[in-house]
Amino acid sequence: MPEAGVPVGYFFAVSTLLFxxxxxxxxxxxxxxxxxxxxxxxxxxxNINFVAFSRHLGAADPVRGPMFAIFVITVAAAEVSLxxxxxxxxxxxxxxxxxNEFDALKG
Amino acid sequence: xxWPLVAFFFLAGVTLYSAYRVVVDETITHAxxxxxxxxxxxxGFYALLGADFLAFVQVLVYAGxxxxxxxxxxxxxxxxxxxxxxxxxxxRLTSPRWGAVPAALAAGLAAxxxxxxxxxxxxxxxxGRPVGLGELARALLTTYLVPFEVASxxxxxxxxxxxxxxxxxxxx
Numbered sequence: 001m002p003e004a005g006v007p008v009g010y011f012f013a014v015s016t017l018l019f020x021x022x023x024x025x026x027x028x029x030x031x032x033x034x035x036x037x038x039x040x041x042x043x044x045x046x047n048i049n050f051v052a053f054s055r056h057l058g059a060a061d062p063v064r065g066p067m068f069a070i071f072v073i074t075v076a077a078a079e080v081s082l083x084x085x086x087x088x089x090x091x092x093x094x095x096x097x098x099x100n101e102f103d104a105l106k107g
Numbered sequence: 108x109x110w111p112l113v114a115f116f117f118l119a120g121v122t123l124y125s126a127y128r129v130v131v132d133e134t135i136t137h138a139x140x141x142x143x144x145x146x147x148x149x150x151g152f153y154a155l156l157g158a159d160f161l162a163f164v165q166v167l168v169y170a171g172x173x174x175x176x177x178x179x180x181x182x183x184x185x186x187x188x189x190x191x192x193x194x195x196x197x198x199r200l201t202s203p204r205w206g207a208v209p210a211a212l213a214a215g216l217a218a219x220x221x222x223x224x225x226x227x228x229x230x231x232x233x234x235g236r237p238v239g240l241g242e243l244a245r246a247l248l249t250t251y252l253v254p255f256e257v258a259s260x261x262x263x264x265x266x267x268x269x270x271x272x273x274x275x276x277x278x279x
Binding site: 006009010011012013014016017018019020021022023024025027028029031033034036037038040041044047048051052054055056057058059062063065066067069070071073074075076077078079080081082084085086087088089091092097 | 111112115119122123126127129130131135138139142145146149152153155156157158160161164165168169172173176177180181183184208209210212213214216217220221224225234235236237238242243246247250251254258261262264265266268269270272273275
């Protein structure tokens with residue numbers, strides 16, 4: 001057990017549940033903003049895992065895990081800004097917030 | 108008394124409940140505010156794991172910047188347009204189309220991952236240590252210099268793209 005006093009498995013359990021909630025939300029929601037929020041939940045769960053693994057198994061290279069987490073946060077910030085811009089453009093053009101109605105790219 | 112463990116369970120409860128509200132709450136503004144609580148809870152996990160800098164970044168970027176952008180988007184758009192489904196919670200959770208299949212998939216995924224983690228030998232490895240900000244900064248500008256520069260270009264591209272996309276048609 002680390003000096004923090006929390007077994008590392010607990011972090012994996014929480015991140016698993018957080019990721020599953022994100023999957024549930026991303027599949028269930030029809031509102032594009034809510035889907036983006038669910039995706040953010042999933043990315044946060046992944047980041048918890050990166051940091052927890054690095055903290056408890058990364059004796060050889062302790063920097064790598066946090067570094068991955070930083071890049072995930074960076075990409076997530078870019079993703080959310082672009083995603084919300086697309087949502088705004090869609091709302092202006094279609095007057096609708098249901099992803100089931102956005103089928104312009106349907107083959 | 109094992110205070111870190113107490114803090115962990117408190118954070119886990121708050122974070123998971125907020126995450127649950129994020130995925131089921133009808134009012135999108137409430138879901139966004141619960142998402143902010145979940146982000147702060149995740150920052151608490153980072154602090155518990157000794158990653159102080161990441162906890163700081165989490166609050167700054169997620170609870171600060173991402174939440175601001177989300178709330179601005181929700182409030183700039185017509186609220187009725189982004190409200191989404193209007194079915195009551197019970198019907199949504201039990202209806203085959205909107206609730207049952209995603210719930211079954213998510214529960215199956217959770218059970219699979221938890222079983223894999225519980226049975227894995229990964230938990231018995233040698234322990235790492237907390238990484239300080241100086242060490243992180245040095246690695247970012249030496250070993251991870253190329254990804255760092257690529258990330259900055261990515262952020263610039265995302266910013267330009269977001270501006271172009273969210274501008275109106277006739278304003279170019």
